[in-house]
Amino acid sequence: MSVTDDEPRRGRFRAQFRVRLRGRHHRAAALIGVLTAVLGFAIAVQVHAHSQSDTLSTLREDDLIGILDNQSARADRLRQQVASLQQTLDQLEGSGNRAEAAQQQAQQELSALEVLLGTVAATGPGVVVTIADPDGKLQPEDLLDVVEELRGAGAEAIQFGPDRVSTATAFTGAPGAIQVDGLALSSPYVVLAIGEPKTLDTALNIPGGVAGVIRTEGAELTVSERTSVTTTALRGLPATKYAKPAR
Amino acid sequence: MIAALALAAGIVLGFVLRPTVPTWLEPYLPIAVVAALDAVFGGVRARLDGIFDSKVFVVSFISNVLVAALIVFLGDKLGVGSQLSTAVVVVLGIRIFGNAAAIRRHLFRA
Numbered sequence: 001m002s003v004t005d006d007e008p009r010r011g012r013f014r015a016q017f018r019v020r021l022r023g024r025h026h027r028a029a030a031l032i033g034v035l036t037a038v039l040g041f042a043i044a045v046q047v048h049a050h051s052q053s054d055t056l057s058t059l060r061e062d063d064l065i066g067i068l069d070n071q072s073a074r075a076d077r078l079r080q081q082v083a084s085l086q087q088t089l090d091q092l093e094g095s096g097n098r099a100e101a102a103q104q105q106a107q108q109e110l111s112a113l114e115v116l117l118g119t120v121a122a123t124g125p126g127v128v129v130t131i132a133d134p135d136g137k138l139q140p141e142d143l144l145d146v147v148e149e150l151r152g153a154g155a156e157a158i159q160f161g162p163d164r165v166s167t168a169t170a171f172t173g174a175p176g177a178i179q180v181d182g183l184a185l186s187s188p189y190v191v192l193a194i195g196e197p198k199t200l201d202t203a204l205n206i207p208g209g210v211a212g213v214i215r216t217e218g219a220e221l222t223v224s225e226r227t228s229v230t231t232t233a234l235r236g237l238p239a240t241k242y243a244k245p246a247r
Numbered sequence: 248m249i250a251a252l253a254l255a256a257g258i259v260l261g262f263v264l265r266p267t268v269p270t271w272l273e274p275y276l277p278i279a280v281v282a283a284l285d286a287v288f289g290g291v292r293a294r295l296d297g298i299f300d301s302k303v304f305v306v307s308f309i310s311n312v313l314v315a316a317l318i319v320f321l322g323d324k325l326g327v328g329s330q331l332s333t334a335v336v337v338v339l340g341i342r343i344f345g346n347a348a349a350i351r352r353h354l355f356r357a
Contacts (some may be wrong), residue, residue, distance in 0.1 A: 028301030029249050032290075035308050036250040037257035039283040044261020046276050049268045060329065 100151040115157055118164035118235040124193035126229035127201055133187040133219040136176025143178060144171045146191060146221075149210045153194035153203030159231040161185050166235050187219075197225035235239055250287070274323065275316040278335055281317035282310055285339045288346035297354040315339070 056064065063191055114120040127144065131138070150158055158165040163180045175181040193200055201223045205211045221234045268276055269342070286308040300332040317334055322331030 025301070028305065033249045033253035033304050035283070035305065036258075037286065039280065039287065040254040040257025040259075042257075042280050043284070044258045044275060045266055045268060046280055048262065048265055049273075049276075069273060186255035195285040 023053060024099075027224075036165050069153045085200055100148055117237065118157065118166045118231075118233075119237050121230065121234065122194055123228060123230040124156070124194040125197050125227050126155070126157075126192065127197050127204075128191065128224045128226055129191040129204065130222045130224070131187070131189040131191070131214065131219060132222075133189070136187070137218045138178070138214065139175055139217075140171035140173055140178050141182070142217065142219075143185075143189065145210050145213065146204070148187075149203050150191070150193045150195070150200055153195065153200045155193040155200060157194040157231045159192040161191075162233055164231060164233040164235045166238075170239060175228075192229050192231050194229050194231065197227075201225055248302075250290075252289075274328065274332070275319055278315045278319050278332055279312045281336055281339045282311040285342050285346070286311045288343050288350070292346045292349045292353075295350060 011031050036217060056067070059067070083123065088095075095139045111120075115122045120212070129150075131146065143160070147169070158170070161183070163169065163183050169181055171178060171180055172182075173184075179183045202221050203209070204221065211223075286304065289307060290299060290304040293303070318335050319328060319332050322328040325331075
């Protein structure tokens, strides 16, 4: 009686116990799952953080001081290097400027010499001198005198008829058939001279000067001052056979 | 089984989200991870020995993490933080190796 009466109650207890046990089991499993999930998360985060963070954060103070000293010394060395390189750069830039200035000066000298030698066309203020000698009275020396006078008055470029006058220019021939550097001239002779127009004019027309001499010989010399005269005749560069630059 | 899945899920989640570790947690996280690993290896070993108890596992897991963090915290306050961290890692490492050896004997009979 008591046994049969007890049986269902005992079974109910067992079932309740089993349910409670299963509930506990589920809860524990869930808790374990959460904890291990947190662990996995933490591992991943730590691995990620460690791969990102620099290695310095894990070093001891002594090591850090040593590293800092090393870095300071290195920075000092690099600063010195920068200073010396800067100095070198300044020197090079300075020498570059000097070389440029020297080249500029050489270029200017070249241009001046080219004009004076007559190897390039020249333009500038000057005079146009016209010498009319219809009767052929003038000697070659008279024309040379005109050139000399112009030179003396500071003419920088002179063109005599078709010929650019230079240091080697020669007037040859006889009255009425004068040649300049081998080129035949015919009256009227036209001379272009670049220089201070007033000075050139005055030098030619000075009393007892070239103009006077030419007039007494029966020819006529007129000077016309111009703000711009261009000498287009050119000379070849004279080649030196014996003389060489002495350094 | 659930634990292994959860571990894998956590790792994947951590690598996907890539959160930055807050500064105050930085010194404790690695030690806590090692301590938790110790608890996990102990749990696996107990499971293979047939004496696994979820309650013991949960309590040991949490207490391991807390004690490890506490030791590091104390060490930092006493000025021997790095040394104590090393000590904790060494001790936990020895335990992990011991558990791993037991697991190995169970699995491979060797």
